[in-house]
Amino acid sequence: MSDDITLVLGATGKTGRRVAARLRLHGGPVRAASRSSATRFDWSDPGGWDPALRGVTAAYVVPPPVPGPVHEFVARATAAGVRRLVLISGRGADSWGDSTFGLDMRSAEDAVRGSGLEWTVLRSSNFDQNFDEDVFHAPLVAGELALPAGAVPEPFIDVEDVAEVATTVLTEPGRHAGRIYELTGPRALTFAEATELISRAAGRPVTYKQISPAEYAAALVEQGWGDGDAHHLAEMFVLMERGILAETTDAVATVLGRPPRRFEDYVVRAAAAGVWRS
Numbered sequence: 001m002s003d004d005i006t007l008v009l010g011a012t013g014k015t016g017r018r019v020a021a022r023l024r025l026h027g028g029p030v031r032a033a034s035r036s037s038a039t040r041f042d043w044s045d046p047g048g049w050d051p052a053l054r055g056v057t058a059a060y061v062v063p064p065p066v067p068g069p070v071h072e073f074v075a076r077a078t079a080a081g082v083r084r085l086v087l088i089s090g091r092g093a094d095s096w097g098d099s100t101f102g103l104d105m106r107s108a109e110d111a112v113r114g115s116g117l118e119w120t121v122l123r124s125s126n127f128d129q130n131f132d133e134d135v136f137h138a139p140l141v142a143g144e145l146a147l148p149a150g151a152v153p154e155p156f157i158d159v160e161d162v163a164e165v166a167t168t169v170l171t172e173p174g175r176h177a178g179r180i181y182e183l184t185g186p187r188a189l190t191f192a193e194a195t196e197l198i199s200r201a202a203g204r205p206v207t208y209k210q211i212s213p214a215e216y217a218a219a220l221v222e223q224g225w226g227d228g229d230a231h232h233l234a235e236m237f238v239l240m241e242r243g244i245l246a247e248t249t250d251a252v253a254t255v256l257g258r259p260p261r262r263f264e265d266y267v268v269r270a271a272a273a274g275v276w277r278s
Helices: 016-026 046-053 069-080 103-113 137-142 159-170 191-202 213-222 227-240 251-256 263-272
Strands: 005-008 030-034 056-061 084-090 118-124 144-147 179-183 207-210
Touching: 005 016, 016 030, 016 159, 046 056, 046 069, 056 069, 056 159, 069 084, 069 103, 084 103, 084 159, 103 118, 118 159, 137 144, 144 191, 144 213, 159 179, 159 251, 179 251, 191 207, 191 263, 213 227
Parallel strands: 005 030, 005 056, 056 084, 084 118, 118 179, 144 207
Antiparallel strands: none
């Protein structure tokens, strides 16, 4: 057990809340920060960053959806005496080339990797939980998931594994310094295959339909998304269809000493909890 404070940004989000809970079980002091936490943190309000960083030794960084702010955050973290940074990023970020997807994550990586602090970057594939906690959930409940994803599979990863990796890295100073971990699940599935597994476990018909990126962006705008956010998400599928992110890795096993959780196990848990009931 250590008296060093670990700051967890995005503490109400998919990874942040799980990381914070695991760190508390580990026994060290945790400062959970978000726009709605007791420790308030807003990427658009730098005036609140210094109180969140006061006395912090390590920080789990969930970057904002725009390029730039993490550079200023890193400067302030350095000035505050923070020694270690763990950043959540996207799978294969340095292979995205001229894609417009992920400029925010690439900017954050540049800031963290150039900081001079001890750093680790966790690059994650799409989370299993995107199917029940995020944008794919409502279409599944409605009975049809329509996305611009075809035959190229995705090695979906359980967010519990991502959080466990992050917690391990945060609580093992020095061991993971300067490392980039490409995190995936144990096998890759197409979105059609993933939808079929969900349909079977949920015990109700759910179909998958392939549409174009332009159709998907337009559908998101109709649902109330801003144009920029809609096109950003559609561009992720364009990138995935290149096939450069479809391979699995052994990074979870390298860090945790065990294989990653299976997508089928996630589906059983979520279906048993009734998340896809209509």
